[in-house]
Amino acid sequence: MIRIVSDIDxxxxxxxxxxxxxxxxxxxxxxxxxxxxxxxxxxxASEHADYVVVSIFVNPTQFGPNEDYDAYPRxxxxxxxxxxxxxxDVVFTxxxxxxxxxxxxxxxxVEGLTxxxxxxxxxxxxxxxxxxxxxxxxxxxxHCAVFGRKDAQQLAxxxxxxxxxxxxxxxxxxxxxxxxxxxxxSSRNSYLSPDERRQAPIIRQSLVYAAELAASGVxxxxxxxxxxxxxxxxxxxxxxxxxxIVDQDEMIPMHDISNGALLAVAVFFGKTRLLDxxxxxxxxx
Amino acid sequence: MIRIVSDIDxxxxxxxxxxxxxxxxxxxxxxxxxxxxxxxxxxxASEHADYVVVSIFVNPTQFGPNEDYDAYPRxxxxxxxxxxxxxxDVVFTxxxxxxxxxxxxxxxxVEGLTxxxxxxxxxxxxxxxxxxxxxxxxxxxxHCAVFGRKDAQQLAxxxxxxxxxxxxxxxxxxxxxxxxxxxxxSSRNSYLSPDERRQAPIIRQSLVYAAELAASGVxxxxxxxxxxxxxxxxxxxxxxxxxxIVDQDEMIPMHDISNGALLAVAVFFGKTRLLDxxxxxxxxx
Numbered sequence: 001m002i003r004i005v006s007d008i009d010x011x012x013x014x015x016x017x018x019x020x021x022x023x024x025x026x027x028x029x030x031x032x033x034x035x036x037x038x039x040x041x042x043x044x045a046s047e048h049a050d051y052v053v054v055s056i057f058v059n060p061t062q063f064g065p066n067e068d069y070d071a072y073p074r075x076x077x078x079x080x081x082x083x084x085x086x087x088x089d090v091v092f093t094x095x096x097x098x099x100x101x102x103x104x105x106x107x108x109x110v111e112g113l114t115x116x117x118x119x120x121x122x123x124x125x126x127x128x129x130x131x132x133x134x135x136x137x138x139x140x141x142x143h144c145a146v147f148g149r150k151d152a153q154q155l156a157x158x159x160x161x162x163x164x165x166x167x168x169x170x171x172x173x174x175x176x177x178x179x180x181x182x183x184x185x186s187s188r189n190s191y192l193s194p195d196e197r198r199q200a201p202i203i204r205q206s207l208v209y210a211a212e213l214a215a216s217g218v219x220x221x222x223x224x225x226x227x228x229x230x231x232x233x234x235x236x237x238x239x240x241x242x243x244x245i246v247d248q249d250e251m252i253p254m255h256d257i258s259n260g261a262l263l264a265v266a267v268f269f270g271k272t273r274l275l276d277x278x279x280x281x282x283x284x285x
Numbered sequence: 286m287i288r289i290v291s292d293i294d295x296x297x298x299x300x301x302x303x304x305x306x307x308x309x310x311x312x313x314x315x316x317x318x319x320x321x322x323x324x325x326x327x328x329x330a331s332e333h334a335d336y337v338v339v340s341i342f343v344n345p346t347q348f349g350p351n352e353d354y355d356a357y358p359r360x361x362x363x364x365x366x367x368x369x370x371x372x373x374d375v376v377f378t379x380x381x382x383x384x385x386x387x388x389x390x391x392x393x394x395v396e397g398l399t400x401x402x403x404x405x406x407x408x409x410x411x412x413x414x415x416x417x418x419x420x421x422x423x424x425x426x427x428h429c430a431v432f433g434r435k436d437a438q439q440l441a442x443x444x445x446x447x448x449x450x451x452x453x454x455x456x457x458x459x460x461x462x463x464x465x466x467x468x469x470x471s472s473r474n475s476y477l478s479p480d481e482r483r484q485a486p487i488i489r490q491s492l493v494y495a496a497e498l499a500a501s502g503v504x505x506x507x508x509x510x511x512x513x514x515x516x517x518x519x520x521x522x523x524x525x526x527x528x529x530i531v532d533q534d535e536m537i538p539m540h541d542i543s544n545g546a547l548l549a550v551a552v553f554f555g556k557t558r559l560l561d562x563x564x565x566x567x568x569x570x
Binding site: 008012020101103104105106108109110111112113130131134135138139141159161163164165166168249250259 | 293297305386389390391392393394395396397406415416420423424426432445447448449450451452453535540
């Protein structure tokens with residue numbers, strides 16, 4: 001039977017008791033509006049732990065002033081039903097006022113790693129992510145936590161933060177889950193108009209094409225970026241935010257990708273900003 | 286028998302095992318060069334916990350580029366002997382490279398509270414303090430930690446950070462401990478020349494005088510600040526860094542102190558910067 005908990009102290013108490021019993025606790029932090037991508041994270045959490053906590057919190061500090069905080073889809077009851085069928089133990093749904101009480105003034109920042117890619121377009125985004133994740137780790141004190149590879153920069157940032165602050169949580173990466181036509185699953189896909197939705201798979205197609213080029217020996221990042229830009233440009237509704245080829249851990253731009261790299265993109269369809277990425281590596285033959 | 290531990294994982298392991306046994310763990314974070322002030326913190330820790338961990342780490346990130354990081358007194362063996370006589374369970378003495386490994390790039394900052402007083406003179410100081418304290422809390426996972434009231438702003442900042450990040454550590458304030466002539470104990474007192482040492486008690490004398498004025502009904506902060514400035518100015522070797530009257534929790538300057546306030550000062554004697562503070566409150570009569 002799933003427990004729905006919104007009180008921070010109750011959540012801490014449950015988690016503390018489970019730890020004392022020797023249970024391994026895994027946290028899956030989400031903003032709700034759950035889709036198959038989230039469910040795959042939760043299945044991975046279940047494989048790694050005795051007790052699975054899923055947090056649902058639309059975190060205001062990771063949204064910029066003109067972003068979609070108010071519009072972000074909220075469907076907590078449907079989400080809770082879904083989680084129950086997956087055997088999740090606790091859904092943690094704190095309210096904004098308890099996560100950010102009066103006088104809240106502490107932030108966790110990761111330098112360097114957060115400056116390019118999404119950090120360039122969304123300058124306060126990662127500060128919001130690292131702050132709320134530190135808080136969730138403090139409240140739940142999980143042994144592990146699962147983060148999806150779709151948000152590749154977020155994964156690198158959270159790993160770095162967890163190591164740097166000695167938070168003692170194992171960060172488990174989870175593969176990207178896709179629609180049948182290749183579009184990476186995202187709660188924001190629900191914003192897409194039918195026309196935008198039809199064109200959006202161009203992102204994945206471009207990445208797969210780039211990966212094929214890299215596999216066949218093209219090792220100049222700027223060549224690959226140009227090809228991806230042109231291919232995404234074939235879609236009349238796509239507006240590129242960034243196309244970058246970076247080192248996976250440091251998120252530093254790479255020029256020669258002979259030793260592998262991450263190709264990461266953000267593309268707007270209308271107001272909807274979609275992320276995707278793919279590993280580039282030379283085929284061994 | 287005291288244990289001296291420098292390895293982070295060993296420290297975490299000991300602490301985790303003690304927690305599972307049901308022990309309450311108290312951490313006293315220090316930079317070593319222990320004096321009676323530290324010892325009083327440790328005695329308070331012993332009263333609040335079953336298991337006392339004292340960390341000794343001269344934290345480079347809380348020193349500015351032209352400050353006394355290299356000169357800061359280090360006497361780890363003597364400190365360990367002292368701690369053994371106090372019944373401390375573990376001295377945690379990590380090295381700089383393990384606390385700040387290659388690629389370290391995560392910082393914890395408290396806004397607002399850190400901007401005045403010491404934060405004005407030492408702009409990166411509190412970021413260093415909050416970052417290392419978050420790390421020490423992550424490694425040791427104490428139930429409580431003791432911080433001295435001499436560093437009143439640090440105490441307020443650490444309390445705020447601990448609450449804001451849900452670190453789950455009770456912060457216990459400890460009274461200021463003084464030399465016989467009233468000088469607040471500090472590892473930095475050892476820097477003072479004999480002449481400077483003779484004059485340094487003017488700080489405490491000025492604060493006591495101010496508190497007497499406030500007790501007798503003077504409630505204009507600027508009047509009290511002027512009197513303190515003049516009184517400290519009687520010492521030929523004193524150079525005032527700041528004299529501020531603030532609210533104790535928010536560290537915001539106050540003008541009318543009818544409802545109580547904190548008078549905090551930093552004064553240089555030569556290159557040595559000394560802190561002290563006192564509560565101002567109207568006498569009830």
